[in-house]
Amino acid sequence: MRKFVWLILFIAVGCASGGHSGSTMQDYSIDHPEGWRELDVSGVFMVTREGAFSQYILVQRRHVDKPFRHTKKRFKRNMLPQEAAGVILDEIGSDSKILNFRIMECRPAKVSRYDGFRVVFTYKEQDGLKFKTVFYGLLQGDWFYSLRYSAAEDKCSDEDMEVFERVLNSFKILGSPSA
Helix, strand or coil: CCCHHHHHHHHCCCCCCCCCCCEEECCEEEEEECCCEEEEECCCCEECCCCCCCCEEEEEEEEEECCCCCCCCCCCCCCCCHHHHHHHHHHHHCCCCCEEEEEEEEEEEEECCCCEEEEEEEECCCCCCEEEEEEEEEEEEEEEEEEEEEEEEECHHHHHHHHHHHHHHHHHHCCCCCC
């Protein structure tokens, strides 16, 4: 998990910024959770309350034509949410840094007003720490959007899940996505 989080943080240098009521990234907006620090990661919305290795909320988008690192599966425009979930699960499950990957739930779900999917999974990192992730995804036009809450097993809380649900429900795609 730490390597996974470092990979996300490596994408762009992370630094804390002040909280505000809403955030606009690329072509979507979400409400910024109160009391959580935003990490400035280019093209990604990432917040944490205690630190990225304890828990975080991550919102990002990916072009449907962009290949994955760990699977040959790809998104297709207009694929069903469950099919898109299969691509994501194969990508995560094929990552050699993700150990004891267990899917606890996979079902269609609303992401704000958009049709998507919800996946809940657990995994262990190489040093033995266990994590739980709640992952929502949706395809809209040429883009795949994902929203996830991930926490070390001992840091996962109902309070954080309520915060994540508020972020999830505030998600809006602005206008038509640009390439």
